């Protein structure tokens with residue numbers, strides 16, 4: 474019986490954003506997001522941890538070759554978000570507020586689309602700052 478292992482790859486990207494919901498008035502946006510609603514925006518150095526869960530192949534000894542995971546992360550995260558303004562440069566965030574929760578969901582959905590075996594994806598964890606951390610495992614209520 475193959476053993477189950479968890480494989481995590483860490484990547485960092487820098488991006489600007491502004492918290493502003495199309496579902497709220499300007500006054501409600503300011504009330505809700507305060508300084509993070511500033512029209513000039515602000516930036517973060519995001520740290521992302523992508524974790525896969527799966528059987529360790531008895532043949533090659535891997536859950537997935539990390540070289541393949543690097544390619545997925547480059548395509549899903551780095552090429553689309555690094556050194557970008559999330560709200561202006563990433564079409565997904567035109568109508569979706571760029572909270573870290575939604576950034577995690579965006580990364581999750583992008584990886585699921587790209588990966589050859591999407592069932593391996595277990596968790597996306599984002600450190601927006603050292604103190605603000607979001608974890609998404611694809612769950613729906």
Ligand SMILES: Nc1nc2c(c(=O)[nH]1)N=C([C@H](O)[C@H](O)COP(=O)(O)OP(=O)(O)OP(=O)(O)O)CN2
Nearest residue numbers: 492506509517571572573574575601602603604605
């Ligand atoms: N649930 C969420 N709440 C908030 C988010 C978010 O993504 N999800 N984001 C923000 C702001 O964008 C911003 O990230 C907050 O930054 P800041 O308050 O400066 O960060 P810290 O908490 O690390 O800094 P302190 O100096 O300790 O306040 C707001 N809310």
Ligand SMILES: [Zn+2]
Nearest residue numbers: 490509515517
């Ligand atoms: Zn922010």
